[in-house]
Amino acid sequence: MRTDDADLARLAAELDIPTIDGLQHQGDVSVIPASMASEDHRPPVTPVPAAGIAVVRGEAGGHTHLLLASGDVRYDVREGAADDLTLGSLEVGDGASAWLDHPEHGNTGIAPGRYVLRRKREMAPRVLTPDTVRKLERARKQARKQEALEQAERAEREQAERDRAAREQEWMNVRFVAD
Structure with missing residues:
Protein backbone atom coordinates (compact mmCIF):
# COMPACT_ATOMS: atom_id res chain seq x y z
CA MET A 1 0.00 0.00 0.00
CA LYS A 120 19.95 20.36 18.16
CA ARG A 121 23.73 20.54 18.41
CA GLU A 122 25.43 18.17 15.98
CA MET A 123 28.58 16.59 17.31
CA ALA A 124 31.18 15.57 14.73
CA PRO A 125 33.28 12.49 15.42
CA ARG A 126 36.76 13.26 16.69
CA VAL A 127 39.37 12.89 13.97
CA LEU A 128 42.96 12.29 15.02
CA THR A 129 45.63 13.29 12.55
CA PRO A 130 49.12 11.74 12.79
CA ASP A 131 50.40 15.05 14.19
CA THR A 132 47.68 15.05 16.87
CA VAL A 133 48.50 11.43 17.77
CA ARG A 134 52.20 12.36 18.19
CA LYS A 135 51.27 15.31 20.41
CA LEU A 136 49.00 13.13 22.54
CA GLU A 137 51.75 10.50 22.91
CA ARG A 138 54.27 13.20 23.94
CA ALA A 139 51.80 14.61 26.46
CA ARG A 140 51.13 11.15 27.93
CA LYS A 141 54.89 10.44 28.14
CA GLN A 142 55.47 13.78 29.88
CA ALA A 143 52.60 13.04 32.29
CA ARG A 144 54.12 9.63 33.11
CA LYS A 145 57.53 11.27 33.74
CA GLN A 146 55.93 13.88 35.98
CA GLU A 147 54.05 11.19 37.92
CA ALA A 148 57.27 9.17 38.38
CA LEU A 149 59.11 12.29 39.60
CA GLU A 150 56.33 13.12 42.06
CA GLN A 151 56.26 9.51 43.27
CA ALA A 152 60.06 9.57 43.85
CA GLU A 153 59.75 12.86 45.77
CA ARG A 154 56.95 11.38 47.93
CA ALA A 155 59.07 8.30 48.64
CA GLU A 156 62.03 10.53 49.58
CA ARG A 157 59.86 12.63 51.94
CA GLU A 158 58.39 9.48 53.53
CA GLN A 159 61.89 8.02 54.06
CA ALA A 160 63.08 11.30 55.60
CA GLU A 161 60.08 11.24 57.95
CA ARG A 162 60.82 7.62 58.95
CA ASP A 163 64.49 8.53 59.58
CA ARG A 164 63.47 11.52 61.73
CA ALA A 165 61.03 9.36 63.71
CA ALA A 166 63.76 6.74 64.25
CA ARG A 167 66.21 9.40 65.54
CA GLU A 168 63.58 10.74 67.91
CA GLN A 169 62.97 7.22 69.18
CA GLU A 170 66.72 6.76 69.76
CA TRP A 171 66.90 10.00 71.77
CA MET A 172 63.90 8.94 73.83
CA ASN A 173 65.80 5.79 74.85
CA VAL A 174 68.92 7.75 75.92
CA ARG A 175 69.21 8.10 79.67
CA PHE A 176 71.09 11.00 81.07
CA VAL A 177 73.05 10.20 84.20
CA ALA A 178 74.21 12.80 86.68
CA ASP A 179 77.97 12.83 87.61
Whole structure:
Protein backbone atom coordinates (compact mmCIF):
# COMPACT_ATOMS: atom_id res chain seq x y z
CA MET A 1 0.00 0.00 0.00
CA ARG A 2 1.35 3.39 -0.97
CA THR A 3 0.56 6.64 0.83
CA ASP A 4 1.00 10.17 -0.38
CA ASP A 5 0.95 13.59 1.29
CA ALA A 6 -2.83 13.90 0.85
CA ASP A 7 -3.36 10.63 2.74
CA LEU A 8 -1.05 11.78 5.50
CA ALA A 9 -2.82 15.16 5.72
CA ARG A 10 -6.21 13.41 6.04
CA LEU A 11 -4.88 11.16 8.80
CA ALA A 12 -3.30 14.10 10.63
CA ALA A 13 -6.60 16.00 10.56
CA GLU A 14 -8.27 13.10 12.38
CA LEU A 15 -5.69 12.98 15.19
CA ASP A 16 -5.93 14.71 18.53
CA ILE A 17 -2.67 16.61 18.92
CA PRO A 18 -1.74 17.31 22.55
CA THR A 19 -0.91 20.92 23.36
CA ILE A 20 2.04 21.28 25.71
CA ASP A 21 3.18 24.34 27.66
CA GLY A 22 6.52 22.89 28.79
CA LEU A 23 9.76 21.80 27.23
CA GLN A 24 9.28 19.69 24.11
CA HIS A 25 11.31 18.36 21.22
CA GLN A 26 10.47 17.51 17.64
CA GLY A 27 13.42 15.90 15.90
CA ASP A 28 16.12 18.58 15.56
CA VAL A 29 13.96 21.35 17.06
CA SER A 30 13.44 22.11 20.77
CA VAL A 31 10.64 24.33 22.08
CA ILE A 32 11.82 25.83 25.37
CA PRO A 33 9.62 27.98 27.64
CA ALA A 34 11.23 31.44 27.86
CA SER A 35 11.39 31.10 31.65
CA MET A 36 13.74 28.12 31.18
CA ALA A 37 15.95 29.75 28.53
CA SER A 38 19.34 31.04 29.63
CA GLU A 39 19.25 34.17 27.49
CA ASP A 40 16.68 36.95 27.39
CA HIS A 41 14.63 37.35 24.21
CA ARG A 42 12.41 40.24 23.26
CA PRO A 43 8.79 39.37 22.57
CA PRO A 44 8.39 38.52 18.87
CA VAL A 45 6.40 40.92 16.70
CA THR A 46 6.01 39.12 13.35
CA PRO A 47 2.63 37.34 12.98
CA VAL A 48 2.79 33.75 11.72
CA PRO A 49 1.02 33.69 8.31
CA ALA A 50 -1.71 31.17 7.47
CA ALA A 51 0.74 29.20 5.31
CA GLY A 52 3.12 28.91 8.28
CA ILE A 53 6.81 29.65 8.70
CA ALA A 54 9.65 27.22 8.01
CA VAL A 55 11.57 27.03 11.29
CA VAL A 56 14.15 24.59 9.89
CA ARG A 57 14.24 23.84 6.19
CA GLY A 58 14.87 20.28 5.08
CA GLU A 59 18.36 19.99 3.65
CA ALA A 60 19.37 17.31 1.13
CA GLY A 61 15.98 15.65 0.92
CA GLY A 62 15.07 16.19 4.57
CA HIS A 63 11.71 17.53 5.66
CA THR A 64 10.94 21.03 6.87
CA HIS A 65 9.82 21.81 10.41
CA LEU A 66 6.88 24.15 9.77
CA LEU A 67 5.34 26.44 12.40
CA LEU A 68 1.57 26.72 11.93
CA ALA A 69 -0.80 28.97 13.86
CA SER A 70 -4.40 29.71 14.69
CA GLY A 71 -5.01 33.06 16.38
CA ASP A 72 -2.44 35.54 17.69
CA VAL A 73 0.87 33.72 17.23
CA ARG A 74 4.11 35.64 16.61
CA TYR A 75 7.55 34.37 15.68
CA ASP A 76 10.79 36.26 15.03
CA VAL A 77 13.75 34.51 13.44
CA ARG A 78 17.02 34.95 15.32
CA GLU A 79 19.68 36.16 12.91
CA GLY A 80 22.89 34.91 14.49
CA ALA A 81 26.15 33.22 13.78
CA ALA A 82 26.21 29.92 11.91
CA ASP A 83 26.97 28.05 15.15
CA ASP A 84 24.13 29.77 17.06
CA LEU A 85 21.64 27.14 18.22
CA THR A 86 18.77 29.58 18.78
CA LEU A 87 16.37 29.66 15.83
CA GLY A 88 13.99 32.32 17.11
CA SER A 89 11.44 33.41 19.69
CA LEU A 90 7.76 32.46 19.71
CA GLU A 91 4.76 33.88 21.50
CA VAL A 92 1.39 32.14 21.44
CA GLY A 93 -1.33 34.53 22.60
CA ASP A 94 -4.16 33.63 24.98
CA GLY A 95 -6.75 31.52 23.18
CA ALA A 96 -4.39 30.91 20.24
CA SER A 97 -2.74 27.68 19.16
CA ALA A 98 0.52 26.86 17.43
CA TRP A 99 1.88 23.61 16.02
CA LEU A 100 5.18 22.37 14.74
CA ASP A 101 4.49 20.20 11.70
CA HIS A 102 6.87 17.60 10.32
CA PRO A 103 6.04 14.64 8.06
CA GLU A 104 8.24 12.18 9.96
CA HIS A 105 7.86 13.41 13.53
CA GLY A 106 4.18 14.32 13.42
CA ASN A 107 2.71 17.47 14.91
CA THR A 108 3.30 18.93 18.35
CA GLY A 109 0.95 21.48 19.85
CA ILE A 110 2.29 24.54 21.64
CA ALA A 111 0.16 26.15 24.36
CA PRO A 112 -0.15 29.92 24.96
CA GLY A 113 3.07 31.43 26.32
CA ARG A 114 6.54 32.63 25.29
CA TYR A 115 9.14 30.21 23.96
CA VAL A 116 12.61 30.00 22.47
CA LEU A 117 13.12 27.59 19.55
CA ARG A 118 16.53 25.97 19.24
CA ARG A 119 18.17 23.47 16.95
CA LYS A 120 19.95 20.36 18.16
CA ARG A 121 23.73 20.54 18.41
CA GLU A 122 25.43 18.17 15.98
CA MET A 123 28.58 16.59 17.31
CA ALA A 124 31.18 15.57 14.73
CA PRO A 125 33.28 12.49 15.42
CA ARG A 126 36.76 13.26 16.69
CA VAL A 127 39.37 12.89 13.97
CA LEU A 128 42.96 12.29 15.02
CA THR A 129 45.63 13.29 12.55
CA PRO A 130 49.12 11.74 12.79
CA ASP A 131 50.40 15.05 14.19
CA THR A 132 47.68 15.05 16.87
CA VAL A 133 48.50 11.43 17.77
CA ARG A 134 52.20 12.36 18.19
CA LYS A 135 51.27 15.31 20.41
CA LEU A 136 49.00 13.13 22.54
CA GLU A 137 51.75 10.50 22.91
CA ARG A 138 54.27 13.20 23.94
CA ALA A 139 51.80 14.61 26.46
CA ARG A 140 51.13 11.15 27.93
CA LYS A 141 54.89 10.44 28.14
CA GLN A 142 55.47 13.78 29.88
CA ALA A 143 52.60 13.04 32.29
CA ARG A 144 54.12 9.63 33.11
CA LYS A 145 57.53 11.27 33.74
CA GLN A 146 55.93 13.88 35.98
CA GLU A 147 54.05 11.19 37.92
CA ALA A 148 57.27 9.17 38.38
CA LEU A 149 59.11 12.29 39.60
CA GLU A 150 56.33 13.12 42.06
CA GLN A 151 56.26 9.51 43.27
CA ALA A 152 60.06 9.57 43.85
CA GLU A 153 59.75 12.86 45.77
CA ARG A 154 56.95 11.38 47.93
CA ALA A 155 59.07 8.30 48.64
CA GLU A 156 62.03 10.53 49.58
CA ARG A 157 59.86 12.63 51.94
CA GLU A 158 58.39 9.48 53.53
CA GLN A 159 61.89 8.02 54.06
CA ALA A 160 63.08 11.30 55.60
CA GLU A 161 60.08 11.24 57.95
CA ARG A 162 60.82 7.62 58.95
CA ASP A 163 64.49 8.53 59.58
CA ARG A 164 63.47 11.52 61.73
CA ALA A 165 61.03 9.36 63.71
CA ALA A 166 63.76 6.74 64.25
CA ARG A 167 66.21 9.40 65.54
CA GLU A 168 63.58 10.74 67.91
CA GLN A 169 62.97 7.22 69.18
CA GLU A 170 66.72 6.76 69.76
CA TRP A 171 66.90 10.00 71.77
CA MET A 172 63.90 8.94 73.83
CA ASN A 173 65.80 5.79 74.85
CA VAL A 174 68.92 7.75 75.92
CA ARG A 175 69.21 8.10 79.67
CA PHE A 176 71.09 11.00 81.07
CA VAL A 177 73.05 10.20 84.20
CA ALA A 178 74.21 12.80 86.68
CA ASP A 179 77.97 12.83 87.61
